[in-house]
Each structure stands twice: as C-alpha cells, then as structure tokens.
Amino acid sequence: MKTGGFSYVVGFDDFPFERSHRGNVQVVGVVYNGLRLEGVLSGQVRRDGRNSTRALTGLIQHSKFYPSLQLVLLQGIALGGFNVVDIQALSDNLGLPVLVVSRRKPNLAAIEAALRKVRGGKQKWALIQKAGAIEHVAGVYVQRAGLSVKQAEHVLRRLAVHSHIPEPLRTAHLIAGGIATGQSRARP
Template sequence: MQTFSYAIGFDDAPFQRHQGNVRVVGVVYNGLRLEGVLSGQVRQDGRNSTPVLTELVRRSKFYPSLRLVLLQGIALAGFNVVDIRALSDNLGLPVLVVLRRKPNLPSIEAALRKVRGGQRKWALIQKAGPVEAVAGVYVQRAGLTLEQAERVIRRLAVHSRLPEPLRAAHLIAGGLATGQSRARP
C-alpha cells in the first residue's frame, strides 16, 4: 500500500497585478515533519508552471525520496495553469490538487475567455478531471485513486482542512512576499 510519506506542497506568493514573475514555494514533508523548502518563479498568467515545477523538483535533493506532489489549486500566479497529468508523467509521481472550496467552473471558463491562451488553459483544467469532494475539501488528481487522496488528506491535514505541506507552503510564500504570513491559507 502506497503511503505517500514524502510529499511536497506548492503554493504561490501573494502578488500585485502586473506582468512579471511570481514566487512559488514548495515545502517538503516526511509525514508530519518539515524536511525542506524549494522556491522558484513562474510567469503571472503565463504558461510555464508545469516545466518550472518539474525542474524545481527534479533538481532538488529531495526528488529521490518524494512520493507525492500537492498543489493548492490547479493554477499558480493567476492563470498559469498546471498540466497535472504532464507533471505526474514528468516526475513519475502522483499529483493531488487540493481546494478548500468548490471552484465555480463556469466563472473560471468565462474569465479564461478574456486571457491570452485561455482556451488552452481551460483545456488543461478539463484534462485534470472532475473536481471531487473528499475529506472536507475538493480535489483533482493524477496518478492516485480517490481513496488514496482521502488517506493523504486525513493523514496530513492536522491544523486545517489542508494538508500540512500546502499550509506551510502558503505561510512561507506569504511571509517571503509581504514580510509576514497570513494565518489562514
């Protein structure tokens, strides 16, 4: 049975609306113990999130131990949509997108009509599969079952509904960007 003991959670830092790069933070956990932090940058509303995350993970000393990638939402830096199936294939690891609230997909699709490359980005969201309710959150997944996703969330969501790697990534990214973190991811 897969335990997903080593997991990395990614979140982006708060950012102002501008054309440029946004910091992304990855936090590595072994069970409930913080093991390390990675950081990089993706283009706001861009198309480079999948290759950037792939390289951040591949080049890290943690890659050989990792068993799971967690994302807080399918997009980083606005509408820089992660291709979770390609990320999973590139790394040979399952990818689990975790959302606190069910997304309003019709509103997202409408917003993407106004964004450069929006049709391609909407296709990536659809390719990620349905948004499913599990363990008090919503998920999209690549490379793991819904039952495995539920076990991961129940095991790693200690101080909120979000797994600790995502909660920590949110706090660290916020602290780096603004000088202090906000308590609730």
C-alpha cells in the same frame, strides 16, 4: 509511478502579488516526511503564463529531495494567476502522483469566463478539464493524477492536522505570504 505510503510529500503555493503585477511570480514548495518539515524549494512561474508544469518539473527533478518524493500537492490548479498546471503531464514527467487541493469548490463557469480574457485561455481551460472532475474529499475539493480517491482521502486525513488543508500546503502558504508581505495570513 511511485505510489507508496506517501510519506515524502512536496506541497506548492505561489506568493501573493498585486493585481497590476506583470512578469514572474515566486512559488514555494515545502517537503514533508510525514508531519516533519524536511526542506523548502523555491522558483518562479510567469504571471498568467504557460510554464508552470515545466517550472515545477525542473524544480522538483533538480532537488535533492526528488529521489525520496512520493506525492506532489498543489494549492489550486494554477499558479501565478492563470498559469495552469497540466497535472497529468506533471505526474508523467516526475513519475509521481499529483493532488490538487482547494478549500472551496472552484466556480468553473467564472473561471472559464475569466480565461476568455487571458492569452491562451482555451488551452488553459482544456488543461483544467483534462485534470478531471472536481471531487469533494475529506472536507476539501480535489483533482488528481496517479492516485485513487481512497488514496487521496488517506493522504488528506493524515496530513491535515490543523485544518482540512494538508500541512505541506498550509506551510507553503504561510511561508509565501510571510516572505512576500512581511507577515503570513492564516488561511490558504
């Protein structure tokens, strides 16, 4: 597993979508080398589906950036509604650490209740639990695979320039919102 200084990082967020939307949801990944934007990746996941881990694995592995990447950042553990990423499998598949970042502490009771209404909800809840404890680090909440709390804190402090959210995630959020709605919103 590559665990260097985490200079080359990709951060993913999903596009906003209407509550009534069914089908695929666009995702965007931005690649940073330190604080320099190096590139953009885009793909799709199924709304409330089960393909986010496979989709992200393929998107990253088939990119020209993969050989240089040292860390994957996710804006929350699910994309496209409740398409929960298996962060342990993603880390194993790519040979890279994965860090899930949330501005606010997720309400696990509410998430578990909502998952009871979603197809495959039990398996999705198991993936959230498998991701490990939600930890408060450097002003945000994280779950992690393949890196220590100390390494996570180092990454967050180095990449969070304009807020507590790391620049790759902040940029992915801005790009996704701008493309989907014609203008971006400031807060991921």
